Every structure is written in structure tokens, then in C-alpha cells.
Amino acid sequence: MTGPDLLRVDGLAVQLGRASILDDVGLVIRPGATMGVVGESGCGKSTLLRAILGILPRHARIPRGAILFEGRDILSDQAASARGRIGFVPQDPYLSLNPVFRAGTQLLEVMRRHAPGNRRQHRAKLIELFRAVQLPDPEGALDKYPHEFSGGQRQRLLIAAALSCDPALLVADEPTTALDVTTQREILALLRRLASERGLALLFVTHDFGVLATLCEQVTVLYAGRVVESGLTRAVLDAPEHPYTRMLLACHPDRAADLIGIPGTVPAADAQPSGCRFHPRCPIAHASCATEVPPLLLTEDRSVACPWHHEPLPEMAVV
Ligand SMILES: Nc1ncnc2c1ncn2[C@@H]1O[C@H](COP(=O)(O)OP(=O)(O)OP(=O)(O)O)[C@@H](O)[C@H]1O
Numbered sequence: 001m002t003g004p005d006l007l008r009v010d011g012l013a014v015q016l017g018r019a020s021i022l023d024d025v026g027l028v029i030r031p032g033a034t035m036g037v038v039g040e041s042g043c044g045k046s047t048l049l050r051a052i053l054g055i056l057p058r059h060a061r062i063p064r065g066a067i068l069f070e071g072r073d074i075l076s077d078q079a080a081s082a083r084g085r086i087g088f089v090p091q092d093p094y095l096s097l098n099p100v101f102r103a104g105t106q107l108l109e110v111m112r113r114h115a116p117g118n119r120r121q122h123r124a125k126l127i128e129l130f131r132a133v134q135l136p137d138p139e140g141a142l143d144k145y146p147h148e149f150s151g152g153q154r155q156r157l158l159i160a161a162a163l164s165c166d167p168a169l170l171v172a173d174e175p176t177t178a179l180d181v182t183t184q185r186e187i188l189a190l191l192r193r194l195a196s197e198r199g200l201a202l203l204f205v206t207h208d209f210g211v212l213a214t215l216c217e218q219v220t221v222l223y224a225g226r227v228v229e230s231g232l233t234r235a236v237l238d239a240p241e242h243p244y245t246r247m248l249l250a251c252h253p254d255r256a257a258d259l260i261g262i263p264g265t266v267p268a269a270d271a272q273p274s275g276c277r278f279h280p281r282c283p284i285a286h287a288s289c290a291t292e293v294p295p296l297l298l299t300e301d302r303s304v305a306c307p308w309h310h311e312p313l314p315e316m317a318v319v
Pocket residue numbers: 016019021039040041042043044045046047048057267268269
């Protein structure tokens with residue numbers, strides 16, 4: 001792929017008190033590209049999205065790193081407004097709408113704060129977006145309360161809201177986990193279509209390798225707040241190299257289930273192991289893995305943070 005970067009995260013560290021939630025995290029998304037972020041629960045996926053969206057908890061610190069969006073460092077106050085072109089689709093449509101206000105009232109309020117134009121223009125744009133996300137009765141939808149929509153329809157509403165600021169990047173935190181399987185498929189197909197029709201880039205957090213394979217050209221695998229492997233999704237899924245990625249995938253040959261099954265647990269963020277953070281769970285760990293932080297090595301089609309990635313894993317490494 002060529003062209004300028006749309007989003008570039010460089011050497012990002014996030015701390016909450018003494019806990020190192022993210023360390024030296026980097027990723028690059030080009031305009032119109034799709035990137036998935038995977039890793040077990042607690043690996044820092046949501047924290048990465050929150051840092052990009054500027055919604056980290058108040059006590060979070062960013063001791064190192066940069067987040068460049070359209071070339072501007074959005075961690076600095078002056079450039080924070082550049083985040084206006086990043087749309088966010090939340091995880092749970094049930095929790096993300098206020099039940100006591102009509103859909104139109106809530107979404108028009110979001111547009112009043114973030115989109116240019118007056119109320120009449122915002123209304124017309126919302127109806128057009130409702131059409132684009134295939135919400136039934138787009139005009140009547142503005143006057144309905146959240147409980148009058150199904151879960152899938154609420155997610156469509158929130159996707160329309162995310163599109164209302166004309167984003168160049170749509171960030172989504174497991175936007176289909178609260179939905180049934182059929183609705184999940186429809187929402188994923190919708191996101192794929194919108195992304196390709198509008199030239200939108202997608203940054204997608206998921207637990208689901210099936211979702212990853214269908215929606216994301218590239219993948220970043222996080223473990224305990226660090227990137228362990230990144231590259232083209234097809235290459236990584238077909239031939240994972242980092243022991244962590246290999247074990248994740250070995251647990252889920254159908255690649256459509258939640259990530260469970262690697263012996264041990266993700267370390268607590270305030271008790272990260274020294275050296276490679278995966279070494280206490282790694283079946284091929286060498287002595288140096290406990291002391292030396294492995295750099296990301298560039299191989300032919302990806303980056304991998306393990307000098308021993310060519311070594312085979314012993315059988316029964318996963319439960
Ligand atoms: N507000 C907070 N205060 C303290 N620790 C936090 C806070 N938010 C997250 N953490 C810790 O940061 C680490 C990463 O959490 P994060 O939610 O980013 O992980 P995740 O990969 O998105 O997990 P999940 O898949 O379960 O959503 C975890 O150890 C978590 O306990």
C-alpha cells in the first residue's frame with residue numbers, strides 16, 4: 001500500500017498509577033485501510049482505542065509516544081480538534097443511548113456539537129445517513145425512543161451517528177458482541193460496505209477471528225499492553241509466528257470463538273513481567289526472555305516481537 005498515513009501511533013505508553021497498560025505500542029493505518037486489534041481480555045485493546053479517541057480515564061498518563069491523525073499530533077491540546085474526523089461505534093448499543101430521549105434528539109445534539117451546519121441541515125443529513133445504514137422508516141426513526149428499535153437497529157443508529165461527522169476513520173470496539181449471530185453478520189456487512197463506498201478506514205477491536213478475517217486487511221496482536229505481532233491478516237492467520245499468536249489460533253481452529261485456552265492468565269497491569277511480558281506463559285521461553293524486551297523484528301510480511309519465532313511449539317501447549 002502507498003500514500004500518506006491516516007493514523008500513526010508511535011511508541012505509545014499509557015500508565016494508570018503504577019500500572020503500565022500500554023508500552024511502546026505502534027500501528028499505522030492508511031486512508032481506506034482496515035485494521036483489527038486482537039488479544040485476550042485485559043491486553044489493552046480498549047485502552048488503545050480510548051487513547052486515540054482522547055477518552056482515557058482522568059488519572060491516565062501518557063509518558064511516551066505520539067498519535068498522529070492526518071499528520072497532526074492529537075495528543076497535544078491544539079490538535080485535539082482533529083479528532084472530529086474520527087467516528088466511534090461503541091460496543092453495546094443498549095448502553096449507549098439514553099432511554100428517556102428520542103433518537104433524533106440525542107443524535108442531533110451530537111451533531112450540534114461536532115458537525116457544521118444548522119439543525120435543519122443536520123436533520124436532513126441524519127435522515128440520509130439512516131437511509132445509508134438501512135434503518136427502516138428513516139424519517140420516523142428520528143421521533144422514536146431507543147426501546148422502539150431492535151438491538152441491530154440501535155447499532156445502525158449509532159453507526160449513523162458515528163458517520164455524522166464525516167469521519168475518515170471509524171473506530172469500533174467490538175460493535176457486534178451484544179448482538180445475535182445473524183444481526184452481527186448484517187452489521188459487519190454494513191460496516192464493510194460503508195467503508196468501501198465512503199473510502200473510510202476502520203480500526204476494529206475484536207475477540208473473534210472470523211470477524212477479523214472478513215473485515216480487516218491488517219491485524220495488530222496485543223499482549224499485556226505490547227504489540228507482539230502485526231501484518232496482513234491473511235498472512236498472520238495462515239502462519240502466525242509469535243508463540244502467543246500461534247497459541248491463540250491453536251485454541252480456535254474454527255477461528256470463530258472467544259479467545260480462551262492458553263494456560264495461565266494475562267498479567268495484572270501493575271505486575272507486568274520483566275523482559276518479554278509473555279515469557280511466563282511461553283512454552284519456548286529462553287533465559288534471556290525474562291530479562292530482555294524483544295524488539296519488533298521486521299520479517300518479509302509482518303513484524304514479530306520474538307527472536308525465537310521459528311522454533312516449533314511443543315504439543316499440548318494449549319488446553
Ligand atoms: N480505569 C482503569 N483503572 C485501572 N485499570 C484499568 C482501567 N481501565 C483498564 N484498566 C486495566 O488495563 C488493562 C487493559 O484493559 P483494557 O480494557 O484496555 O483491555 P482489553 O484488551 O480492552 O480488555 P477487554 O477485551 O476485556 O475489553 C487491564 O489490566 C485493566 O484491568
